[in-house]
Amino acid sequence: MDKSKFHLITYNWLFVLFVFLFLHFWQGISVGYIIMLVAAYLLILAAGSMFFRWNFYLNAIHHGSRRIKQVALTFDDGPSDKTEAILNILQKEEAPATFFIKGENSTSLRKIVRRVYDEGHLLGNHSFSHNVRFTFQSKKKVIKDLESAAKAIERITGKKSRFFRPPYGVTNPEIAKAVSELGFTVVGWSVRSFDTKYKSPEKLLSRLKQKTKAGDIVLLHDYPDVTLKILPDYIQWLKQNDFQIVSLKKLINKKAYA
Numbered sequence: 001m002d003k004s005k006f007h008l009i010t011y012n013w014l015f016v017l018f019v020f021l022f023l024h025f026w027q028g029i030s031v032g033y034i035i036m037l038v039a040a041y042l043l044i045l046a047a048g049s050m051f052f053r054w055n056f057y058l059n060a061i062h063h064g065s066r067r068i069k070q071v072a073l074t075f076d077d078g079p080s081d082k083t084e085a086i087l088n089i090l091q092k093e094e095a096p097a098t099f100f101i102k103g104e105n106s107t108s109l110r111k112i113v114r115r116v117y118d119e120g121h122l123l124g125n126h127s128f129s130h131n132v133r134f135t136f137q138s139k140k141k142v143i144k145d146l147e148s149a150a151k152a153i154e155r156i157t158g159k160k161s162r163f164f165r166p167p168y169g170v171t172n173p174e175i176a177k178a179v180s181e182l183g184f185t186v187v188g189w190s191v192r193s194f195d196t197k198y199k200s201p202e203k204l205l206s207r208l209k210q211k212t213k214a215g216d217i218v219l220l221h222d223y224p225d226v227t228l229k230i231l232p233d234y235i236q237w238l239k240q241n242d243f244q245i246v247s248l249k250k251l252i253n254k255k256a257y258a
Contacts, residue, residue, distance in 0.1 A: 061188065079106060103128030139178045160257055212238070
């Protein structure tokens with residue numbers, strides 16, 4: 001695994017810590033400096049875990065070429081009882097998308113997952129359980145969870161998905177090691193819609209129009225009512241402004257399935 005920002009910062013921090021300890025024991029500098037150094041390191045680790053786009057613990061792809069006016073639509077947390085309505089819109093607009101699905105949802109909504117695949121959309125791994133515990137598990141348990149989600153997709157489609165997006169966009173060393181061992185391509189986003197928070201379709205659509213630019217990977221969800229309301233207008237706006245809606249695999253030039 002390539003050295004991440006986490007590794008580089010840790011190595012440098014350990015060196016500085018050694019210097020401070022030396023100065024403490026031999027020059028008598030205050031232990032308060034050491035406490036502040038430790039606190040700063042822990043704060044950086046926490047921020048690196050939360051701010052996915054830093055690529056602090058692992059390398060993720062967050063956008064395509066900024067020189068080509070293309071975007072990729074992605075939907076997280078499905079399948080849900082609204083997914084088919086999303087698919088109907090995408091079918092009418094002839095727009096491809098990628099669905100990062102939860103394994104536990106796919107077991108009860110197999111027909112919807114199959115429809116996603118049959119209609120030419122991509123399926124990505126979004127973990128099996130998608131709960132807060134996922135973030136605090138050992139590498140072994142993360143691997144087990146991701147393999148369960150991967151098998152759920154494979155049982156329905158016959159394909160092994162290579163794309164992974166971490167739940168909540170949270171990463172840590174254990175997730176990084178698990179993803180590296182499993183050989184996933186980690187995919188983030190460059191436009192976060194916040195469609196799970198916005199209640200007003202007008203405000204959500206306005207946000208998307210303001211934020212979208214060439215090469216963007218747009219993060220949406222397939223269960224909020226507000227997403228269903230704005231999706232046709234957003235797609236029309238993209239087309240009217242000469243954006244080409246392309247498959248995620250084309251945007252980032254990576255294989256979607258093994």
